[in-house]
Amino acid sequence: MLAVVFSITVMILTKQLVMAVDQCPDLQFKSPFQPGESCEGIYSKNLETRDQPGYYWILSREYCGMSYTGSSCEDIYTKYPETHDKSGYYRISNNDWAYCNMTTKTDPDEYYIPQCGSGQWRRIAYINISAGNECPGGWRAATQSGVSFCRVASDNSYSCSSAHFSTNGTSYQKVCGRARGYQKGAPWGFYGRSGVETIDGVYATGLSLTHGSPRQHIWTFVAGYSEVDNDACPCAGGKWPSPSFVGNNYYCESGTVNTPIVSTYYFSDSLWDGTGCSKQSNCCDNPNQPWFHRQLYQPTQDDIEARICTYGAFNKRSTLIDHFELYIQ
Structure with missing residues (x-):
């Protein structure tokens, strides 16, 4: 009896979670995948995500620009106007990933790294x-x-x-x-x-x-x-x-x-x-x-x-x- 009650409870909670996500279409929320993953990791391990830019649950809610790529953050900003209000992680030169602040243009060598603190950071490696x-x-x-x-x-x-x-x-x-x-x-x-x-x-x-x-x-x-x-x-x-x-x-x-x-x-x-x-x-x-x-x-x-x-x-x-x-x- 306890097993049946537990199973029913899980089904109810799962349905409530799905309904809650469906009621927030502006989030473009994707599957959670493995906690602690990265946009880069999700992209490389899950082929179905490569044409699905949007918000993914990593350590927190993060925007992953899966299908967008360019030589720099500024290049992506210029080529894809739809990214202008979506700061997050983007592919640079197809292989590298960087955090891009898409509210303003940035120098090709400058990056916004929230984990490092405010301001622009110059990448050297x-x-x-x-x-x-x-x-x-x-x-x-x-x-x-x-x-x-x-x-x-x-x-x-x-x-x-x-x-x-x-x-x-x-x-x-x-x-x-x-x-x-x-x-x-x-x-x-x-x-x-x-x-x-x-x-x-x-x-x-x-x-x-x-x-x-x-x-x-x-x-x-x-x-x-x-x-x-x-x-x-x-x-x-x-x-x-x-x-x-x-x-x-x-x-x-x-x-x-x-x-x-x-x-x-x-x-x-x-x-x-x-x-x-x-x-x-x-x-x-x-x-x-x-x-x-x-x-x-x-x-x-x-x-x-x-x-x-x-x-x-x-x-x-x-x-x-x-x-x-x-x-x-």
């Missing part, structure tokens, strides 16, 4: 390996189990591979962006053991962002051993803290709650996206994730260096990067 982009600089391209990514170039221990992103002489004091990675093997998070780690060395398994010479820290994306171990991220109760030059300017996450297995690829839980942290972990508490936002101590025109680093041999403990974007203001 956008890498989406799943969309066919190439690995930049010294990063090495690889594919495993159908997943393509960038990795450290060397198979040896204690190595880093750099990619430099030019600001073209633009003065900036704020940096914003996001990265998505995966765990391979048993990374040690912040190394921390000797107490003499420097910004020029391998102080974390993951991706570090710096500017200038000598290097000055911006942000670090760290891969933790697991979420229930001494080598876990500090936010998950790990023993080893971040170096003083990093402070709290980092995201750290593990791809597994169990003891990791060397040589194993953990693709089921992507890193630094603000989801998939266990109940024992505080690593997903920052509401801004997957985006980071950092204000520097003073304005600079320095190019930005992104280094993928690993302590052990690639086969034992490493980090794989498949999405990375960077903006300055």
